[in-house]
Amino acid sequence: MNKKQKKVLTRIIIASVLMIILVLLPLEDYPLVRFILFMVPYFTVGYDILLKAFKGIKNKQVFDENFLMAIATVGAIALGEYTEGVAVMLFYQIGELFQSYAVGKSRRNISQLMDIRPDFANVMVDGVLEQVDPDDVEIGSEIVVQPGEKIPIDGVVIDGNATLDTAALTGESVPRTAKIGDEVISGCINMSGVLTIRTTKEFGESTVSKILDLVENASSKKSKPENFISKFARIYTPVVCYSALALAVIPPVVRLIMGIDPLWTQWVYRALTFLVISCPCALVISIPLTFFAGIGGASRAGVLVKGSNYLDALSRSKIVVMDKTGTLTKGVFEVTKVQAVDISEEELLEMTAMAEAFSNHPISRSLKEAYGKPIDTSLVSDVEEISGHGVKANVSGKVVQVGNEKLMNSIGVQVEDIVEPGTVIHVAIDGKYHGYILISDMLKEHSKEAIIGLKRAGISKTVMLTGDSKKVADLVAADLGLDEVCAELLPGDKVSKVEELLATKTDKEQLIFVGDGINDAPVLSRADIGVAMGALGSDAAIEAADVVLMDDDPSSIVKAIGISKKCMRIVYENIYFAIGIKVACLILGAVGIANMWIAIFADVGVMVLAVLNAIRALSVKKYK
CATH class of the missing domain: 3.40.1110.10 (Calcium-transporting ATPase, cytoplasmic domain N)
Structure with a gap:
């Protein structure tokens, strides 16, 4: 918990204690004293919300959750419902604190999972090792990596041998060995031995920099559900504000015209309850958080997804087209x-x-x-x-x-x-x-298993494209159980074949092309989703593909699809759950059945449950 969160927690505790004491005190006969005393916990816990609401009105950005909470609580206090007014602000702050902590925890988890950025590089200067910033190391320099240190920059081993931990990059726990002449990539951890490496790239162009940049920028490419929620919130909030105003005014006016007691206080209270219920926090917070957690969880498993739009597309994939050499074979x-x-x-x-x-x-x-x-x-x-x-x-x-x-x-x-x-x-x-x-x-060890896994995952057609002879291609396809094979193809022919397959599917279905990322850039770009396989250190793969599988295992394709489907399932669970509860409680609030306490559950309770559900996307199981 950071300093800001601790400060909010302290305010919540103080306000809670004061509110409990005030509820127990017999203050009904002293209305002015009661009002003044209740303002202490109210402003203690809610002054920042009121300030944000005021700034929003001043900047002509009126309709947000701060405005809804300010209007609802001020209105409740104006009606003499001091306890409920303070309670709404208090529980709203509890929900906000919980959400802040959950997002922070997700970010820390992802940061730890992707903690591959090196802090320094060891360069030999006059026979003495000096630690320098990796950005200052030029191509062709000799660097030394000692046991326990991260390889800071891509290069070739010129002396020594060691065992490397690649788990942060590939999600694989099995270490790999590095000896003289082997290419090694930044981000791996040296587990044993001393390596002398001649760098082949600058730090900014090395694998670790490209991966970190890819993950950090993934949130900029939003999926359809995220875009829908953003547009929904912009329209929804003003609509509910005007609906609440109508609920507070129209029924009493109609009753007044009919010569019946207008019951202004009752209808205003209903309108304020309506406002608290209507706050769209659960949707606005949980949906982006789900995608953020999904991308982070995938990164831990060695699946780098360039945006939540590609997670969405992966979940709807029905055709998987694969290159043979380097993808299904070694x-x-x-x-x-x-x-x-x-x-x-x-x-x-x-x-x-x-x-x-x-x-x-x-x-x-x-x-x-x-x-x-x-x-x-x-x-x-x-x-x-x-x-x-x-x-x-x-x-x-x-x-x-x-x-x-x-x-x-x-x-x-x-x-x-x-x-x-x-x-x-x-x-x-x-x-x-x-x-x-x-x-x-x-054939790779898990190629056959990958094809079986794809069919279990709902893929309707698996296709192999290769430049090899038809005789060899047919034998490989039969051994793997592929649905279709196209042989003796030039790189341009592969693009044409993918375009033919794209023409056979519906708009809702997606086509994945999986290649080794080196000579398949045109096809990776043309498919709905381009997936680069075994692409550690391949610039072409990271640039051309939408999804990068950091190991050389074909079954990672199944893993990527499984992660995407889990993430999208959580997204839609939160959408249906949040909207369903909101609509039910709004109706109950409008007809006077739901009070402020039910409104608090509809807002804060739903948000907490949705956030808890969202962070499940961080957990990635093995998909086979």
Whole structure:
């Protein structure tokens, strides 16, 4: 509780004690003394509300909750209802204090969850470590990160190895290792070992700065419910003020015309009760707080949402379109099968790796890694790379040809059509076929689980887009259980396909595109919601996407949708609950059934319950 909140709490306690004492004292026979004494707790607890109401009238911003409370309480006191007048102001302040504390607690929770801003960077100066402001560190500088410290700026490890805690960024509790040559990002905590890092970005362009900026600015993009509540409050407050005025004047005038006792006091009291009930605090406070808490809770789970409008859109998603490489697969080629003919598998791998010894192609690298032994390049000569076919080389006096089916056909070697999920590398030695090696882009561990989770979450269609061959794409899609697959696509073709899918849905349904965030910027921008997957440190992802998933797990898509649906459920619960109670109590107040005490519940009680419900959005469970 901050200093301001403690001061308000002190005023509330003093006013409460004074009011209880005054209620117990026999002051009915001393009306002037009673009035003066009751003004002490009234002004003690309510002077700031009266001041705000006066300033609002002075600045021509009349219709707000301060004005409603001032009119209602002053009116009640004018009618001689001193206890109720003080009680309304007292309970209103209690509600405001509770709301202030709840918002502060939410902000502190989010601040702790996103406490990734580094305070300093260690720079070596004349052999001595000096702590400097991260903003002052230039690109290419060498910084030292000791155990327990945050990595202040993105860079590459040039010395040391350590274990890094990435929980604040990804929501994952499992630490990752960092060694020489690895790229590391700001915001991670060094758990062990000393790292020397050469910076690759300025602090303002580093991952931690971009994430903090994204979360801080998320509130600027409002959802439809938030915009509705803002417009509703601007129209609603004047309407209820004029309605209360009509309630105070019209019935007594009609009774007077009819020759009946007008009962002015009774109808004015009803009008004042009507004003207290009508205060829209519960809606105005709880709806933005729900979205704020939802965005904060998502941030803790490694899901960065750029605005509450995207939380709203995520909850209404029905079509999920995904890139294959880097999203559903690891994006790293690995040897998954070796099929040797007339020689051993080890010999086949050795001859293939030696033929590919001088190539830096990703497929060549994966073949050399699968062999796993040093290659004596002196045994390799006459290397010839044949574009679009493969490679030919002389290995220890033997002609080794490694490549695709076209290469085999060109030398008169017939091969069977092999239908397996991956790239088939055929091998011929001295013109004779000796087998093939299958290289696959492996599926991520949770890809299949993610597709099942999406269907449980209400997604009606899952689509995969890829530039790979149709044969490979169909096998991957069948393995994952996808509804539709489009293969052999160029980046421009992906945009066209997304536009086709957009044309098939209704206006209320939303289409999500999930990509690795590096080469999918056009499609991320074109979809209703662009989601960048595994985008730690990717500038393109953070700029182009509406939602950034900070880990590399496809099941985070399910998590993002689950968080959005929970948040929107709480939003609508608060809207229906607050409006429903208000309408019921307004009717009861207008007909004289509800008194000031019921009015206090309708205002403060509903607000407290709505705020308590709103902060549930901070809690994020695992969505599978």
